[in-house]
Amino acid sequence: MTDEPNKPLPPEIPAPAPPSHPRPEPGPPAGYEAMEGGFAPANILNKLLRKPLSLIHTLETSDEGAKLPVRLLLIAVASLAIFGLVVGSFSAGTQLWAAPLKIIGGFLFSALICLPSLYIFTCLGGLDAKFRTVGGLLCCMVALTSLLLVGFAPVVWLFSVSSNSIGFMGFLLVALWILCAGFGLTLVFRAGRTLGMQGSGHLVIWCFVFLLVTLQMPTTLRPVIGKSDQFLNLEEKRFFLQYWSEQITGEIDRAPVKEGTDGDELYD
């Protein structure tokens, strides 16, 4: 305590500003880069599995991107032909050529009728992309799904040579289809986000529509597994749930009943 008059406080020295670290601009999503290696089928296959977004980049930015959809469709047709051959081996006979033909035609036709709605729904989600890009994206999805189906071909072959149950084979094929289509549809979502789509709700609706169409198509083109005198039965119309239920119920009714069995004969 002093008697000295109050001295004015020295001005505060402002603390030195911390060094500015501007946030780096977010770069493009991982994988969304120029496709290397040309348009050879082997390279496209490789990119489809490892860096599918590079295909989307090429579709959107490169003038040569128009070549990609055709090559992707060729990959899809070849893959579906192999898968269809394995599926047809369950019943053999005419199904060896009829099943691949129906699987290829059915899947591609399903994609074709769902393409307009894919383009509009991506626009509704805020995507500003060329129609060629969205069409190419659909081709990528088709090719990826077909490629994954080929991966499951040995599994399908194993069950086709060891099981006589059309119901079980049908269930297995539907389950594999949904699994592989899931990968393909995930690519659609990733590509949409990469290209700037703001909302994905519309794509969810489109995925539901696409799955519905592809699940109905085998019933429209039946039989794909099992034998029939007719190549197609377009006059008798069935929804897929109704048809599956009839097939399963019919199989249960036809199953022979063995008396006195307790399951021990299973592994004899």
Place this chain on the structure above:
Amino acid sequence: MPTTTWTHRLPYPALCRGDVGLLDAWIGGRQRGSVRICMLFIVLGCGAYGFTVGLWRGWEMAGYVAIKLPAAILGTLLVNGLLNGMLGLALGSGIGFRQSLQFLLSGFAIMSITLGALSPVTFFLAFNTPPPTDPAARDWHSLTLLAHTATIAMAGIISHRKLLGFVRTHAESRAAGTRTFFAWLAGNLFVGAQVSWILRPFFGSPGLEVQFLRPHPLEGSFYDSVLRAAINLITF
């Protein structure tokens, strides 16, 4: 929402994206022909979809509904045109008669484009539905009716969400824009139900004759029928 330039002569991608620049140009009158473009989208989109709605009852019914579905939408806007403009002004949004018509045409154009894009799928649906001569025709009719109602409802919700965004952006205040939108929605639903009632049938019940319009279409109303159905249900 970033403004982008549209390059299509028929700017449906920009319209579906909710391109603010496009709608600014239409509302401000800087791009001519916007009313014709929207009406074209409604006629083509709803016409294509309506064709697939009626297809289950045959080609004749398909042709009738291809005409009536766009007519129902355009008829509703015609009846409500004056009211929508007045509501826009009275509720403080500053949206006048021409602008309200443009907004509503844009919203219905988005809905029509969505339905038109789904028409290949609904055509496939109609192709796979057992015919009206099937023993379970009534059940198939109900399923078809539900599927189409759900599809139209989905397209309507998507388009009106976009429309709500447009109106809020252009109104003098967000609250006024919201009030105006819901007032338009209520009015259009109320009138639209009656216009659709007059223009029935759209789906064609099995067992009833295929006709362009039912006899005496101007006798009775949608709301009379709903009331009678409710009374029957209560007194059942």
